[in-house]
Amino acid sequence: MEKLLIAGNKGKSVRSDCFVTLELTKSGGIQIDLKSKVGRLFGDSIVELCKNELNFFGIENAKILIEDTGALPFVLSARIEAVVKQCIETDKEYLLEMLPENLYHTKKDCHRRSRLYLPGNTPKLFMNAGIHGPDGIILDLEDSVASSKKDEARILVRNSLRSVNFYGAERMVRINQIPKGLDDLDYIVPHNVNLILVPKCESAEQIHQVNQKIEGISKKKKIENPIFLMPIIESALGVIKAYEIASASENVVALTIGLEDYTADIGTQRTKEGKESFFARCQVVNAARAAGIQPIDSVFSDVSDMDALKDVVLESKSLGFDGMGCIHPRQIKVIHEYFAPNNKEIDKAKKIVNAFHIATEKGLGVVSLGSKMIDPPVVKRAQRVIEQAIDAGKLDEKWREDS
Amino acid sequence: MNKMTKNAIGRKIPTEINGKQVIPFQGVGKHKATGRKFAPKISSCADYPLDGDKLVPSLKEALIKAGIKDGMTISTHHHFRNGDLIANEVFRIASELGVKDLMWFPSASFPCHEPIIEYLKDGTIHHIEGSMNGPLGRFVSLGKMKGVGVLRSHGGRYQAVQDGEVQIDIAIIAAPTADPFGNANGVEGPSACGLLGFALADSQYADKVIVVTDNLIEFPCIPWQIHGNYVDYVVKMEQIGIPEKIVSGTTEITKSPDRLLIAELTAKFCEEAGLIRDGFSFQAGAGGTALSIGIFFGEIMRKKGIKARFARGGSNKYLVEMLEEDLVEYILDGQTFDLEGVRSMRDNPRHVNTSPFTSYNYHGKGNFAGMVDIVILGATEVDLNFKANVVTHSDGYLLHGIGGWQNCLFSKNVILPIPLFRDRIPVIRDEVTTICGPGELIDIISTERGIAINPLRKDLIDKMKDSKLPIKTIQQLKDEAERICGKPKAAEFEEKIIAAIKWVDGTVIDVVRQVKE
Numbered sequence: 001m002e003k004l005l006i007a008g009n010k011g012k013s014v015r016s017d018c019f020v021t022l023e024l025t026k027s028g029g030i031q032i033d034l035k036s037k038v039g040r041l042f043g044d045s046i047v048e049l050c051k052n053e054l055n056f057f058g059i060e061n062a063k064i065l066i067e068d069t070g071a072l073p074f075v076l077s078a079r080i081e082a083v084v085k086q087c088i089e090t091d092k093e094y095l096l097e098m099l100p101e102n103l104y105h106t107k108k109d110c111h112r113r114s115r116l117y118l119p120g121n122t123p124k125l126f127m128n129a130g131i132h133g134p135d136g137i138i139l140d141l142e143d144s145v146a147s148s149k150k151d152e153a154r155i156l157v158r159n160s161l162r163s164v165n166f167y168g169a170e171r172m173v174r175i176n177q178i179p180k181g182l183d184d185l186d187y188i189v190p191h192n193v194n195l196i197l198v199p200k201c202e203s204a205e206q207i208h209q210v211n212q213k214i215e216g217i218s219k220k221k222k223i224e225n226p227i228f229l230m231p232i233i234e235s236a237l238g239v240i241k242a243y244e245i246a247s248a249s250e251n252v253v254a255l256t257i258g259l260e261d262y263t264a265d266i267g268t269q270r271t272k273e274g275k276e277s278f279f280a281r282c283q284v285v286n287a288a289r290a291a292g293i294q295p296i297d298s299v300f301s302d303v304s305d306m307d308a309l310k311d312v313v314l315e316s317k318s319l320g321f322d323g324m325g326c327i328h329p330r331q332i333k334v335i336h337e338y339f340a341p342n343n344k345e346i347d348k349a350k351k352i353v354n355a356f357h358i359a360t361e362k363g364l365g366v367v368s369l370g371s372k373m374i375d376p377p378v379v380k381r382a383q384r385v386i387e388q389a390i391d392a393g394k395l396d397e398k399w400r401e402d403s
Numbered sequence: 404m405n406k407m408t409k410n411a412i413g414r415k416i417p418t419e420i421n422g423k424q425v426i427p428f429q430g431v432g433k434h435k436a437t438g439r440k441f442a443p444k445i446s447s448c449a450d451y452p453l454d455g456d457k458l459v460p461s462l463k464e465a466l467i468k469a470g471i472k473d474g475m476t477i478s479t480h481h482h483f484r485n486g487d488l489i490a491n492e493v494f495r496i497a498s499e500l501g502v503k504d505l506m507w508f509p510s511a512s513f514p515c516h517e518p519i520i521e522y523l524k525d526g527t528i529h530h531i532e533g534s535m536n537g538p539l540g541r542f543v544s545l546g547k548m549k550g551v552g553v554l555r556s557h558g559g560r561y562q563a564v565q566d567g568e569v570q571i572d573i574a575i576i577a578a579p580t581a582d583p584f585g586n587a588n589g590v591e592g593p594s595a596c597g598l599l600g601f602a603l604a605d606s607q608y609a610d611k612v613i614v615v616t617d618n619l620i621e622f623p624c625i626p627w628q629i630h631g632n633y634v635d636y637v638v639k640m641e642q643i644g645i646p647e648k649i650v651s652g653t654t655e656i657t658k659s660p661d662r663l664l665i666a667e668l669t670a671k672f673c674e675e676a677g678l679i680r681d682g683f684s685f686q687a688g689a690g691g692t693a694l695s696i697g698i699f700f701g702e703i704m705r706k707k708g709i710k711a712r713f714a715r716g717g718s719n720k721y722l723v724e725m726l727e728e729d730l731v732e733y734i735l736d737g738q739t740f741d742l743e744g745v746r747s748m749r750d751n752p753r754h755v756n757t758s759p760f761t762s763y764n765y766h767g768k769g770n771f772a773g774m775v776d777i778v779i780l781g782a783t784e785v786d787l788n789f790k791a792n793v794v795t796h797s798d799g800y801l802l803h804g805i806g807g808w809q810n811c812l813f814s815k816n817v818i819l820p821i822p823l824f825r826d827r828i829p830v831i832r833d834e835v836t837t838i839c840g841p842g843e844l845i846d847i848i849s850t851e852r853g854i855a856i857n858p859l860r861k862d863l864i865d866k867m868k869d870s871k872l873p874i875k876t877i878q879q880l881k882d883e884a885e886r887i888c889g890k891p892k893a894a895e896f897e898e899k900i901i902a903a904i905k906w907v908d909g910t911v912i913d914v915v916r917q918v919k920e
Contacts, residue, residue, distance in 0.1 A: 072889075
């Protein structure tokens with residue numbers, strides 16, 4: 001009796017996915033049994049993809065059952081590869097074409113107000129994630145993926161990085177905890193990941209390990225694009241080491257905090273008021289600012305309570321954070337709206353930036369507003385406020401021409 | 404073998420359906436029936452009890468008294484939506500009586516009508532003229548119905564009755580409240596559904612009319628949405644519908660972020676295009692996306708400090724809230740979708756019941772549909788010329804009715820908010836599987852990835868030329884979807900025609916063929 005191998009998902013709430021069962025046989029060639037919701041329209045192309053892929057991996061005799069709920073080719077292909085890799089040892093990868101529009105890079109200081117978590121093995125959420133306009137999209141390999149599904153999720157995430165258009169959002173992946181997470185890097189570094197979240201980070205050493213592995217892969221695959229890191233502080237020790245982590249390497253661009261794990265680690269529970277994490281959040285803000293990088297807040301998990309989210313965002317902003325995580329697309333708008341400067345802040349910034357421009361035009365070395373002298377960092381902050389206001393749609397790009 | 408001809412929209416259709424000659428679609432507003440309207444038989448009040456008591460002990464007895472026999476046309480209505488118990492009961496009795504080859508003429512069918520399949524199989528029913536949804540649609544799509552199905556819009560149903568194309572022998576009207584004389588309404592009683600507009604034509608034109616109720620009250624039943632003067636028999640039954648399936652306790656707006664995005668984009672489009680102005684009117688259904696669009700409209704109206712002169716139902720709690728907040732002056736309602744809608748219709752004189760006669764009828768001297776500024780509709784497919792399909796899916800199966808869809812196309816701005824693809828199936832096709840509406844009447848397709856304006860609407864294109872909204876051509880939208888999903892194969896069909904799609908004027912705009920298994 002040959003071993004029965006499975007990959008993918010099926011069940012009542014599953015859509016845009018498939019469940020693949022493979023049985024290697026001694027003879028009889030490839031026998032494909034396709035049960036597809038879209039079989040009448042895409043059956044032929046699904047069978048062809050399956051044949052090509054099995055052929056690529058050198059499988060000549062097998063029975064394969066595909067139960068399909070409308071999976072796109074990158075999903076079908078990932079599930080087939082996952083099931084194949086359970087029965088043969090191979091370094092080969094069945095790579096679909098990289099979409100040219102996925103080849104963009106991001107900058108060290110780009111906006112990271114919102115980052116949308118997508119469970120890495122739930123493809124139905126991938127296709128439309130980008131249209132909601134988050135600053136970043138995280139394909140998560142860590143807590144949202146069951147341990148038995150880690151291998152297939154890596155392949156799916158790899159395929160997504162190549163085939164799914166995230167419409168300009170920063171392409172992020174949360175790897176597993178170090179050292180296990182180091183193995184995830186092979187699946188994402190060659191596929192234009194922009195930023196990697198390193199969970200449960202407790203030392204600069206872990207950042208060095210990640211970077212070493214990235215360098216190794218980059219050299220081998222001749223990759224030159226920048227890959228940034230965002231360590232996640234999720235423990236008492238991590239909080240103590242926050243500055244060491246934040247300043248561990250040039251490519252660490254943001255520091256964030258995971259409050260569920262942190263509160264568990266210090267022996268308490270997460271509350272709405274958040275007194276228990278006040279110290280840790282301040283520490284993260286302080287460490288990030290000291291290292292010259294962005295402090296980013298945790299996620300808010302009640303997806304139906306937009307009023308509470310608004311309060312959390314305003315508090316987060318007042319503590320010094322630049323952004324936070326989200327687990328539902330509806331949260332993005334609220335986060336952008338309230339992390340953005342308010343009207344009072346915008347008006348003040350406009351005055352300062354105007355004064356700066358007038359001073360520059362007149363060739364004055366000193367910027368002044370009324371009787372007050374304006375220091376360069378104040379101008380810089382005002383310029384940042386203006387940028388944020390424009391990005392949030394609260395100020396027209398041509399605001400100076402209108403005024 | 405049936406002779407075929409090509410209609411004005413380029414579809415090949417047979418010259419005869421169910422043995423009757425058909426008129427091919429000739430273009431919008433081209434076909435006009437002549438002569439006089441169909442008239443029901445003359446009745447005399449001397450034949451009816453002077454004391455007004457038309458009660459008959461059972462539905463079976465009423466059907467026998469009404470003279471049920473082979474080949475008759477039997478009509479029922481969809482006021483109870485998926486909670487209807489009466490249609491199944493009528494045909495169970497007919498089958499028990501051994502009556503054959505009936506034509507079922509429902510105003511719509513629902514998944515609860517799956518038992519009808521048995522009566523199609525045993526020969527009780529010859530064919531259906533109405534919608535064929537869910538399991539019924541699947542059965543018919545596989546070519547298992549004896550005759551050819553005919554699908555009409557709500558307005559088209561009234562038209563077919565008025566010009567005599569369909570002559571109803573017995574109409575069975577399920578009424579949430581009625582008196583022994585036959586006066587009936589939908590606003591009171593355990594099965595309250597709001598109104599009975601879809602049964603209006605049947606009450607006026609059917610040979611025999613039976614009112615069935617689970618809430619018999621003493622004369623007079625007020626309001627009398629159905630006049631007892633048209634009614635032959637009244638039957639009191641234990642149960643006529645399942646209340647929680649007739650209207651939902653509450654309507655919920657969609658939680659789907661993708662649908663909310665489509666709704667938001669659509670509402671923004673209407674605002675930027677200047678369609679939301681003081682005194683405007685709109686119609687948005689009860690589907691998740693449409694409901695949310697209504698709510699976004701409300702926000703825009705509040706922001707601008709304006710109100711709508713009227714909104715067309717299907718009503719629901721959100722529309723009722725807008726009425727009570729005075730954002731909307733009147734609701735002209737075709738059906739109520741939740742208990743709040745029923746309550747409002749019962750208690751608020753500005754929440755008015757309408758019928759296909761007032762709203763949609765082609766043989767009326769005008770109707771309301773054309774006066775509506777913005778109408779929000781759905782579609783399963785749209786083609787590059789904006790023609791759209793609402794009855795079949797891309798795989799060829801007949802799964803939905805036309806409803807008021809075709810009639811609403813005559814509104815001033817017709818918007819179809821739809822996801823660019825469902826699972827893997829793109830919505831924009833080279834050719835729709837079944838044509839239900841001509842492209843010239845459909846103005847805007849709004850999807851999560853962009854909004855396409857019909858090139859015929861130069862005014863809208865001009866207004867939106869500096870908009871930051873993602874305005875794209877329909878070809879761009881199609882290409883975008885196919886890049887993601889791949890290009891689907893066209894569904895394969897057998898030669899056999901299983902259903903005809905009527906246009907609002909009674910002509911045939913397309914036919915549906917048997918699905919190849």
